[in-house]
Amino acid sequence: MTMTAHQCPTPLDGVRVIDLSTRLGAYAGRLFADLGADVIRVEPPGGVPERTVPPLVGGVTSLSFAFTEAGKRSVVLDLDDPVDAARLEDLLGTAQMLLTSEGPGRLRELVLHPDDVTARHPRLVHLSISPFGLTGPWADRPAGDLTLLAAGGLLTLAGDPDLAPVRAWGEQTSVIAGVHGAAAALMALLALEDTERGQVVDVSAQEAIAHSLENAVQYFDLEGVVRHRAGAGPAEAGTGLFACADGWIYLVGGLGGLPLAWEAISQWLEDNGVEDAEQLREPRWRERDWRRGEQGIAVFRTLFERFAAQRTKQELYEDGQRRGISIAPVSTPHDLLSNPQLTERGFFRKLAVGDRTLAFPGPPYRFAGLDVGPGEAPAEPGRHTEAVLNSLSASAAAQAPKE
Incomplete structure (x- = not known):
């Protein structure tokens, strides 16, 4: 019998993840849910605070929470209650992974520090995503998205050099740390299959951000140069943001003083009758100092934007x-929703959240013959508590010794 994509086992079919994370670790849980894991979000009575942080959608939950929680099940447990604390322990006994995202001090208060958890559950992978890792002088320092962007170095590269740094939109630290954590935890799951031993995956969000700074680290390592904010302006002629009829495009005509696509760009402008385009053939445009000087940058911008002003970014692209x-093209959110490639690939998924239907970004990967992605909209607090606890009771009864 031939199985359809919906019937085939998913990559993490049979894997259970207990998600006790804050916003910092929530995206990692979403990635596991997309891959088919049974991700159980354990919430306190009333739900986690992130549910109601504006902006709200559908009148029930925040947009960021809806994005990170799609595909997860929700169980409400009061961990200050000994009965519910025992239920969490039973739940961990059925899981392959625990996801947390707080510092070591707070985890010890919850009796969920990796040292404690792995002692009680030696076959559990504990993915600990925290602001600064589990050890070191900053391990218990409080941090939010903005402070982590600064500590990780991203703010030193974002914005104009003579102005304040610019914060990346959204909870980018959660995405960056979540991707690093998920990749490392998947390797730990592979090791678990072979060895039947769990392990601790210790991810510092600060280090994950530093690892994501394009080539800033390599500049320092190889050339001893500390990169700083350069703004939107190009560092050399032919490369950077350029205005067009309906927005902006990003062009790479040269890099590191090398002309790269210079011949093709010159021919492009000449073919379209751009006045004075022939001057781009002059020998000075092969000189690094000219191409990287203010005059060369300004001359190219004038020529190219004269050409681009009559064309849309899609036409130019x-x-x-x-x-x-x-x-x-520099895409707006509306551009992305109507992007031909993303539409053809079915990247956006329609999910109902409260009284609204939203277009959700799908997973950043595809598998031949498999339909992975967010299966359901975020659950209301405790929707699955009864079902999950009943399954624990049934499992305990099945394992009890027979008289």
Whole structure:
């Protein structure tokens, strides 16, 4: 019998993840849910605070919470209650992974420090995503998205050099740390299959952010140069953001003083009758100092934006790609929702949240013959408590010795 994509086992079929994370670790749980794991979000009575942080959608939950919690089940337990604390222990006994995202001090208060958890559950992978890792002088320092962006170095690269740094939109630290944590935890799961031994995956959000700073670390390592904010302006002629008829495009005509696509760009402008485009053939444009000087940058911008002003970013993108030029539109959210490639690949999924239907980003991966992604909209607090606790009771009864 041939199985459909919906019937085939998912990559994490049979894996249970207990999600006790804050916002910092929530995206990692979403990635596991997308891969087919049974991710059980354990919440306190009334639900976790992140549910109601504005902006609300559907009148019931916040947009960021809806994004990170899609596909998870919700169980409400009061961990200050000895009965519910015991239920959590039973739940951990059925799981392959525990996900937390607080510092070591807070985890010890909850009796959920990896040292404690792995002693009680030696076959459990404990993915600990925390602001600064489980050890070191900053391990228990409080931190939010903004402070982690600063501590990880991202704010030193974002914005104009003579102005304040610019914060990346949204909870980017959760996404960055979540991707690093999920990748490492998947390797730990593979080791668990072979050895039947769990392990601790200790992820510092600060280190994950530093690892994501494009080539800033390599600049320092190889050239001794500390990169700083450069703003939106290009560092050399032919590369950077350029205005067009309906927004902006990003063009890479040169990099590191090398001309790269210079011939193709020059021909492009000449073919379209741009006045004075022929000057781009002059020998000075092959000189690094000229191309990286203020005058060269300004001359190129004038020529190119004269050409681009009559064309949309989509037209420029398609024509430039045909010519082998590295060019991309700067997309708005509306552009992404109607993007032909994303639409054709079915990247966005429709999920009902409260009284609204939202377009959810799908998973950042595809598997041949498998339909992975958020299966359901975020559950209301405790929707699955009864079912999960009943399954624990049934499991305990089945394992009890027969008289």
